[in-house]
Amino acid sequence: MKQKRATSTVWRRRVGGQLLRWGEPMMSAADAARAMGWDQTHLSRVQRGQYRISADNVRKLCRLIGVDDEPAVEEVARVAEKPLGGGWWAPYAGRIGQAYHDFIELEAEAESIRIHHPVVVPAPLQSAGYVREILTRAANNLTAERAEMLVSIRMARQGILTRDERPAKLHALVPEPALHAKFDSGPAVMRDQIRKLIDATEMPNVTLQLVPLTAHPAFVTKGPLTLLSFRHPWVPVGSLDNPMGGTHTEEPEAVSWMEEEFDLISSIALPVDESRERLEKYLEGLYA
CATH class of the missing domain: 3.30.870.10 (Endonuclease Chain A)
Known part of the structure; x- marks a missing residue:
């Protein structure tokens, strides 16, 4: 079955990048892909964050390439399972x-x-008032609606x-x-x-x-x-x-x-x- 390409996100890229850092000194990309039952293109796309990898496959790949830092593997597996579009920022x-x-x-x-x-x-x-002043006093083509959206984002980030x-x-x-x-x-x-x-x-x-x-x-x-x-x-x-x-x-x-x-x-x-x-x-x- 052909793997559906997932939307690349910053954390999918980070998952792929960490797997690449772990894998490079331990096993060739060709051998790692073969051991996973993938072709090398598939592995490359996982490492670039273009394909999603499940938590189970994170664990399997790490076992194959010899990563013995279990807490680190579990952290990468946790992030790999993060839903696309999750978080309070999704509507933006x-x-x-x-x-x-x-x-x-x-x-x-x-x-x-x-x-x-x-x-x-x-x-x-x-503060919200300070953000509003910073955003609106020297803004070009910034509508009141968009300004309030940006203020809301700034305040939500402080959570x-x-x-x-x-x-x-x-x-x-x-x-x-x-x-x-x-x-x-x-x-x-x-x-x-x-x-x-x-x-x-x-x-x-x-x-x-x-x-x-x-x-x-x-x-x-x-x-x-x-x-x-x-x-x-x-x-x-x-x-x-x-x-x-x-x-x-x-x-x-x-x-x-x-x-x-x-x-x-x-x-x-x-x-x-x-x-x-x-x-x-x-x-x-x-x-x-």
């Missing part, structure tokens, strides 16, 4: 860019997130920090200049945003540091970046933000560079306690 398929859709799916599985934006409050900590099971850990570097933004709709937007940041500092899974106004420009001109880490055995993902939804990579050298940049900026940011104290002073109007 085709209404947002594919890069943004991929990022949402990756973020939803992340165990930890490190994020730095040199200009605005990072997305996981934005990873408060979910009942394994809430994600967040380390956010917040640029102090962002706290000086002035909005036409009035100061309430920024007051609400600062309150949300202060509330976030009380969450046990959130580390928030302010990058001070006095930081040398060399530390704040690298551009916005996000680092996502996952359960074993998934490799981390680095994302460089852009208006099209970002550029995401698993390439080790690129991810390592982003990790070094994040650590460097974190090293000159204010400590957690001092960051909270300064946020409270902003709320009191002492830095207005």
Whole structure:
């Protein structure tokens, strides 16, 4: 029976990529395909995320190629069974860019997130009013309906920090200049945003540091970046933000560079306690 080609998704590609990483040093693709009763084209398409592979076949293939890391195999098998189009983001398929859709799916599985934006409050900590201002004030051809859809998506994404099971850990570097933004709709937007940041500092899974106004420009001109880490055995993902939804990579050298940049900026940011104290002073109007 001919295998029906499945829609490629970011997690199907990750499943295939992990199977490829495990298989390459242990068995030739031709031998692995033959042992599975497949032709080599079928295996290649599984590895590229074009064909779905069942959890049982993940286990079978891993036994054949000699993978003895059972927890890792079970994690890949779990993700292989993820239904196509599942998740709260399913209704937005085709209404947002594919890069943004991929990022949402990756973020939803992340165990930890490190994020730095040199200009605005990072997305996981934005208030709805702040998001609305950012999206609409300088937008071209953005309808009110689409703006509200994008606000809803941004807010839904933040559920990873408060979910009942394994809430994600967040380390956010917040640029102090962002706290000086002035909005036409009035100061309430920024007051609400600062309150949300202060509330976030009380969450046990959130580390928030302010990058001070006095930081040398060399530390704040690298551009916005996000680092996502996952359960074993998934490799981390680095994302460089852009208006099209970002550029995401698993390439080790690129991810390592982003990790070094994040650590460097974190090293000159204010400590957690001092960051909270300064946020409270902003709320009191002492830095207005």
